Amino acid sequence: MELLELMKKRRSIRKYLPKKVEKEKLDKIMEAGLFAPNPGGGQGTRIIMLDDPALIEKIGIINADCENRNINFTVSKDQPSILDDLSIKSGFYGCQALGIICIQKKRKNEVNQIGAAFVCAENMVLEAYELGVSSCIVGRAEATFAREGMQELLDKWGLDPEYTPIVFVCFGYIDGEYPQIKPRYEGRAIYISDSMASGNQ
Numbered sequence: 213m214e215l216l217e218l219m220k221k222r223r224s225i226r227k228y229l230p231k232k233v234e235k236e237k238l239d240k241i242m243e244a245g246l247f248a249p250n251p252g253g254g255q256g257t258r259i260i261m262l263d264d265p266a267l268i269e270k271i272g273i274i275n276a277d278c279e280n281r282n283i284n285f286t287v288s289k290d291q292p293s294i295l296d297d298l299s300i301k302s303g304f305y306g307c308q309a310l311g312i313i314c315i316q317k318k319r320k321n322e323v324n325q326i327g328a329a330f331v332c333a334e335n336m337v338l339e340a341y342e343l344g345v346s347s348c349i350v351g352r353a354e355a356t357f358a359r360e361g362m363q364e365l366l367d368k369w370g371l372d373p374e375y376t377p378i379v380f381v382c383f384g385y386i387d388g389e390y391p392q393i394k395p396r397y398e399g400r401a402i403y404i405s406d407s408m409a410s411g412n413q
């Protein structure tokens with residue numbers, strides 16, 4: 213698919229089939245993340261890909277519990293989120309693989325380092341869509357891994373203890389119809405031509 217078309221059609225998917233994502237596809241998705249732009253060329257992000265639906269479900273329930281769900285806020289009508297539908301138990305929506313993107317703890321408040329994690333997530337999401345795999349970026353990663361027993365999991369997986377999870381990406385095959393392109397709000401982009409910039413117009 214042409215890249216701009218792919219970016220327009222990609223949507224956050226919150227209902228997945230109980231069907232595993234092939235390892236070869238997950239490898240490509242991780243590779244896409246590793247090739248994201250990164251501040252200072254430091255390649256400061258670390259990616260964990262968890263391919264264990266039962267454990268993902270357990271962590272997803274903790275993740276949902278880290279959100280204040282008692283607010284009246286609509287995220288999506290066609291792909292309801294944990295804020296739209298309080299009966300959803302897991303913040304990972306039954307996804308079959310979970311990307312966990314990490315940055316250095318001591319730099320976790322630096323906007324460029326946080327940005328690096330999110331551009332990494334975006335690369336992964338776009339590669340996934342190209343491969344026919346649906347996805348959803350999910351927050352509350354630090355809060356989720358601050359819960360009791362969670363650091364032990366990171367240790368077990370071999371994450372350098374100087375790193376902390378900053379964002380999740382759910383991956384899986386969509387259960388149901390793929391949603392339509394979301395229309396964009398007007399007036400969000402400003403183009404300044406050379407004549408306008410210099411005030412000659």
Ligand SMILES: Cc1cc2nc3c(=O)[nH]c(=O)nc-3n(C[C@H](O)[C@H](O)[C@H](O)COP(=O)(O)O)c2cc1C
Binds near residue numbers: 293
């Ligand atoms: C930084 C970031 C954090 C997000 N966190 C969540 C989240 O915690 N839970 C969720 O269901 N969706 C989350 N999303 C997905 C957005 O809700 C989604 O991108 C938005 O509603 C637009 O819908 P679309 O991706 O289908 O175009 C997040 C997206 C971004 C970029």
